Amino acid sequence: MADLHAPQQPEIAPLAPGLRSETFPAAMDADGKTVTAQTAAFARTAEQGFYEPWFSDEQVNRIGQILVKDEQTLTAVYVDQQSAADESWGNALEQVGFDPAHPVGTFVDYDKTLNAGGPDGPLPARLITVVTVNPSFRRRGILKHLMTSALSRAVEDGMAVAALTVSEGGIYGRFGFGCATREANIQVDLGEGHGQGFALRNTPAGRVISADPAKLDEVINTSFESFHNRTRGSIGRQQTYQMISTARWNPEDLSAWNRKLRAAVHVREDGSIGGYVTFQHEGWDTDPSTIRIHDLIAADDQSHLALWDYIAGLDIVRRATMRTAALTDPLQSALANPRSYKVTGLRDLLWVRILDVVKALEARAWSADGAFRLELEDAMGITGGSFTVRVHDGAATVTPAAPADEESTEDLPTLQLSVETLGSLYLGDVSVRTLHAAGRLQDTAAEDVEQISRIIDLPTPPFCATHF
Numbered sequence: 244m245a246d247l248h249a250p251q252q253p254e255i256a257p258l259a260p261g262l263r264s265e266t267f268p269a270a271m272d273a274d275g276k277t278v279t280a281q282t283a284a285f286a287r288t289a290e291q292g293f294y295e296p297w298f299s300d301e302q303v304n305r306i307g308q309i310l311v312k313d314e315q316t317l318t319a320v321y322v323d324q325q326s327a328a329d330e331s332w333g334n335a336l337e338q339v340g341f342d343p344a345h346p347v348g349t350f351v352d353y354d355k356t357l358n359a360g361g362p363d364g365p366l367p368a369r370l371i372t373v374v375t376v377n378p379s380f381r382r383r384g385i386l387k388h389l390m391t392s393a394l395s396r397a398v399e400d401g402m403a404v405a406a407l408t409v410s411e412g413g414i415y416g417r418f419g420f421g422c423a424t425r426e427a428n429i430q431v432d433l434g435e436g437h438g439q440g441f442a443l444r445n446t447p448a449g450r451v452i453s454a455d456p457a458k459l460d461e462v463i464n465t466s467f468e469s470f471h472n473r474t475r476g477s478i479g480r481q482q483t484y485q486m487i488s489t490a491r492w493n494p495e496d497l498s499a500w501n502r503k504l505r506a507a508v509h510v511r512e513d514g515s516i517g518g519y520v521t522f523q524h525e526g527w528d529t530d531p532s533t534i535r536i537h538d539l540i541a542a543d544d545q546s547h548l549a550l551w552d553y554i555a556g557l558d559i560v561r562r563a564t565m566r567t568a569a570l571t572d573p574l575q576s577a578l579a580n581p582r583s584y585k586v587t588g589l590r591d592l593l594w595v596r597i598l599d600v601v602k603a604l605e606a607r608a609w610s611a612d613g614a615f616r617l618e619l620e621d622a623m624g625i626t627g628g629s630f631t632v633r634v635h636d637g638a639a640t641v642t643p644a645a646p647a648d649e650e651s652t653e654d655l656p657t658l659q660l661s662v663e664t665l666g667s668l669y670l671g672d673v674s675v676r677t678l679h680a681a682g683r684l685q686d687t688a689a690e691d692v693e694q695i696s697r698i699i700d701l702p703t704p705p706f707c708a709t710h711f
C-alpha cells in the first residue's frame with residue numbers, strides 16, 4: 244500500500260505557449276578554461292535580471308566557473324520563436340536583435356548541508372539561487388514553473404529541506420518557504436587608541452596574527468567547518484566564499500583580485516587555529532576612519548572575541564562595521580561599555596521549505612522531552628498531514644497519526660500550522676508563542692501553546708553566516 248505520508252512530488256506548473264525549459268549542469272568547454280556558451284548565456288541573463296552592469300566576457304566566464312565549481316544545476320527558460328503562439332511577438336523579438344540562445348528565465352539549485360541542531364549533525368539541503376526572469380517576460384508564470392519543477396526534483400532526490408535567500412519578502416511564502424534566520428548590521432565604535440572606547444571585560448587567550456588572505460585556504464576551510472558544525476542555522480558555503488576570502492575574486496567588480504582585502508587569524512594557546520577575520524579599510528576620506536569586516540568566522544566564542552579585539556586594536560581606526568552579525572553576537576555583552584556596539588539594521592537571511600516533515604523534524608534541535616500532535620497543511624501537497632512528534636533526550640521520533648477528527652486514544656496537545664509557518668519555526672528564529680500571538684497557528688488551542696512551546700522553542704536564535 245502506498246505510504247500516504249511520504250512526500251509527494253508537486254504538480255509542475257506549465258509554461259506559457261512559446262516557452263520551453265531545459266535543465267543542464269554548469270559546464271566548462273573541452274579546453275577547461277572557458278565555460279560553455281550555454282552556461283555563459285545563462286550568466287548574461289542573470290546579470291540582466293539583477294540589473295548588474297554589462298560584464299566583460301572574462302567576468303561572465305568567472306561567474307560561470309563559480310557555478311561549475313559547486314556542481315550547480317541550471318534550469319533555463321527559452322523562447323521558442325518557431326512555435327511562438329503569437330507570431331507578431333516573435334517578429335518583434337527578432338526586430339530588436341533578441342538572441343534565442345539567451346534564456347529569459349534562470350534558476351540554479353545545488354546541494355549543501357544545513358545545521359538544524361539535531362543529534363546527527365547537519366542534514367542535506369537543496370539550495371536555490373539566481374532566480375531571474377527577463378523583465379519583458381515577468382508575471383507569466385515562469386518562476387512558478389521553475390520553482391514547482393525544482394521542488395519536484397528535490398522531493399524525487401529525497402531532500403528533506405530546500406532553502407533560499409530572497410530579494411523580496413512577498414514572493415516565496417506561496418511556495419511554502421518561511422523566513423528562518425535573521426542577521427544584524429552592526430557598528431562598533433572603537434574610540435581613540437586601544438582600550439579607550441572599546442574594551443573587553445576579559446582578555447581572550449591566544450594570539451591574533453596578521454595574515455595574507457591568499458595563503459589562508461586551509462585556515463578558511465577548517466574554521467568554517469568547525470563553525471558550521473557548532474552553529475544552528477548555518478548553511479554550507481559555496482566556492483565563491485573561498486575565492487572572495489582569499490582575495491582571488493573581488494565581489495565588487497568581479498575583477499581578478501581584491502587588493503584591499505586584509506586578514507588575521509586567531510591561534511589558540513595550544514597552537515590550534517580558532518578562526519579568521521577578513522576586512523578592508525574604507526579609505527582615508529571616511530570619517531570616522533572605518534574598517535569594514537567582510538567575514539569573521541570562529542570555531543569558538545573566545546576566538547570570536549579575540550578577532551574583534553584585534554580589529555579594535557588597529558591604530559588610527561575609530562569604527563568597525565559588519566553586515567553579517569549574529570543576533571546572539573557575544574561581543575556586546577563582553578564589552579566594558581556595551582553602548583559602543585550598535586545594531587544599525589536587521590534583515591531576514593535564510594528561508595526554509597520543509598519537504599519531508601519526518602526527516603526534517605528528526606534532524607532538528609529540541610528544548611525538552613514531550614509529545615505533541617502536528618496537523619500540517621501544505622497547499623502544494625508535498626508533506627502535509629497528521630503526525631505525532633515524540634521528543635526524548637533531545638531527539639525526535641515523528642510518525643504518521645490518524646487525522647484529528649478520528650478517535651485517538653492519546654490526549655496530546657495539537658499544533659496546527661502551514662508548512663510556511665513550520666519553515667519559520669524550524670531553526671528557532673521565532674517562538675510558538677509569538678506565532679500564536681500573530682495568528683499563524685490556525686486552530687491551535689491557547690492551552691496547548693504553553694506545552695508545545697516548552698518542547699519546540701529553542702533558547703537562542705539561529706545564525707546563518709552564508710549568503711548565496
Ligand SMILES: CC(=O)SCCNC(=O)CCNC(=O)[C@H](O)C(C)(C)COP(=O)(O)OP(=O)(O)OC[C@H]1O[C@@H](n2cnc3c(N)ncnc32)[C@H](O)[C@@H]1OP(=O)(O)O
Nearest residue numbers: 372373374375376381382383384385386387407409410413
Ligand atoms: C532565490 C532568489 O534568487 S531571489 C531573487 C529573485 N529575483 C529577483 O528579484 C530579480 C527580479 N525579479 C524577477 O526576475 C522576477 O520578477 C521574479 C523571479 C521575482 C518573479 O518571476 P515571474 O516569472 O514574474 O513570477 P511568476 O509569474 O511565476 O509569479 C508567480 C507568483 O509570484 C507572484 N510574484 C512574482 N513576483 C513577485 C514579487 N516581486 N512580489 C510579490 N509577488 C510576486 C506572482 O504574482 C504570482 O502569484 P500567484 O501565485 O498568486 O499567481
